[in-house]
Amino acid sequence: MSLPLTTVGSSLFLDETQKAKKYLMSLVSEGVSQAVSTGLYKSLFLARRSEEYIVKHYPENQMRSPMHMSMGQEFVSVGVCSALEGKGDIFASYRSHAAFLAQTHDTDRFFAELYGRMSGTGEGKGGSMHLAAPDSGHLLSSGVVATQIPVAIGAAFANARLRTGRTAVAFFGDGATDAGVFWESVNAASLFRLPVMFVCEDNGYAVDTPRAARQTFESLTEAVRPFGCDVYEDDSGDVESVYLLARRAAETARSKRRPAFLNIKCCRFLEHVGTGEDWHWGYRDKEATVRDWIARDAVITQRRRLLALGVAEQEIVALEGEVESIVRRSVERAVAAAIPGPERLYAGVFHAKA
Ligand SMILES: Cc1ncc(C[n+]2csc(CCOP(=O)(O)OP(=O)(O)O)c2C)c(N)n1
Numbered sequence: 001m002s003l004p005l006t007t008v009g010s011s012l013f014l015d016e017t018q019k020a021k022k023y024l025m026s027l028v029s030e031g032v033s034q035a036v037s038t039g040l041y042k043s044l045f046l047a048r049r050s051e052e053y054i055v056k057h058y059p060e061n062q063m064r065s066p067m068h069m070s071m072g073q074e075f076v077s078v079g080v081c082s083a084l085e086g087k088g089d090i091f092a093s094y095r096s097h098a099a100f101l102a103q104t105h106d107t108d109r110f111f112a113e114l115y116g117r118m119s120g121t122g123e124g125k126g127g128s129m130h131l132a133a134p135d136s137g138h139l140l141s142s143g144v145v146a147t148q149i150p151v152a153i154g155a156a157f158a159n160a161r162l163r164t165g166r167t168a169v170a171f172f173g174d175g176a177t178d179a180g181v182f183w184e185s186v187n188a189a190s191l192f193r194l195p196v197m198f199v200c201e202d203n204g205y206a207v208d209t210p211r212a213a214r215q216t217f218e219s220l221t222e223a224v225r226p227f228g229c230d231v232y233e234d235d236s237g238d239v240e241s242v243y244l245l246a247r248r249a250a251e252t253a254r255s256k257r258r259p260a261f262l263n264i265k266c267c268r269f270l271e272h273v274g275t276g277e278d279w280h281w282g283y284r285d286k287e288a289t290v291r292d293w294i295a296r297d298a299v300i301t302q303r304r305r306l307l308a309l310g311v312a313e314q315e316i317v318a319l320e321g322e323v324e325s326i327v328r329r330s331v332e333r334a335v336a337a338a339i340p341g342p343e344r345l346y347a348g349v350f351h352a353k354a
């Protein structure tokens with residue numbers, strides 16, 4: 001079975017039975033209003049629809065950037081960014097579509113960057129791996145594994161010194177925890193009691209290598225614990241669970257003045273880089289992944305939850321239509337925008353003059 005492009009409404013998920021409703025309601029913990037639940041769905045749907053557009057149109061070769069897709073993992077950054085309510089300074093990896101959109105909702109600059117246009121986040125020169133909009137709190141995305149983590153520490157240090165009340169957030173994959181700089185950063189942040197959240201999007205693989213083939217310790221969460229920051233782990237695959245966890249982590253971090261480490265289990269639905277599937281590579285068990293993750297896709301879960309909460313189907317369809325128009329308009333604007341000329345080659349780039 002191949003992944004349906006439009007996963008929303010997939011028959012893979014739970015039947016509309018009382019049991020399913022009860023299950024969905026049990027995932028709704030106290031402290032999540034219907035407005036927040038709806039907002040979380042809108043953010044999830046925006047990221048999913050944007051990437052579905054990319055999957056469909058990438059073969060036209062007008063978006064020239066390598067693509068590391070967030071599909072399947074969106075609930076992590078949507079949950080965290082929503083919990084921080086704009087007060088997060090985001091430092092992300094090359095797999096940052098969902099984080100960028102969750103933080104900025106800026107589909108105009110997003111698609112313009114992917115299409116290599118002047119109106120993109122980096123005048124079209126950075127592409128998918130280097131999305132950044134510092135004015136909207138997405139400070140950077142980095143193509144070099146783990147390098148965003150120590151930069152987030154710098155921002156946390158500045159935020160602490162300047163008492164901005166903002167929290168630096170480093171998003172990274174489990175593969176980044178193979179890098180020494182991750183451990184140095186956790187140590188330094190704990191030592192200096194910095195306002196930073198380390199968020200591991202733990203999809204279990206660095207490209208095609210599973211964690212067990214890279215790390216000797218059994219639990220990453222337990223390995224981080226002795227450093228003295230608060231540690232959290234979540235394998236629900238559920239956006240509201242992550243939202244609540246991140247909110248609690250941020251509050252605790254603020255009151256105790258110490259960093260937080262969130263290990264959020266997730267599943268990358270598509271190949272490591274590119275817009276296709278990679279089940280034929282044989283490095284991960286397709287059936288287990290389908291059953292365990294695609295079947296409880298956070299986007300579908302959240303849609304079902306809204307229905308279980310009593311939100312009218314027409315209201316959800318209207319919201320989806322609104323998001324689709326936003327994506328379509330942004331793509332139209334991007335395609336119509338100017339391509340940077342050769343005179344822009346060195347603008348905004350560090351280079352030595354001859
Ligand atoms: C310093 C560095 N080493 C190696 C690479 C090549 N590389 C790109 S992605 C990747 C795997 C990273 O895995 P993970 O951190 O788990 O992120 P995921 O791709 O799973 O989101 C590697 C080794 C790189 N970009 N930078």
Ligand SMILES: [Mg+2]
Binds near residue numbers: 175202204205207
């Ligand atoms: Mg990984």
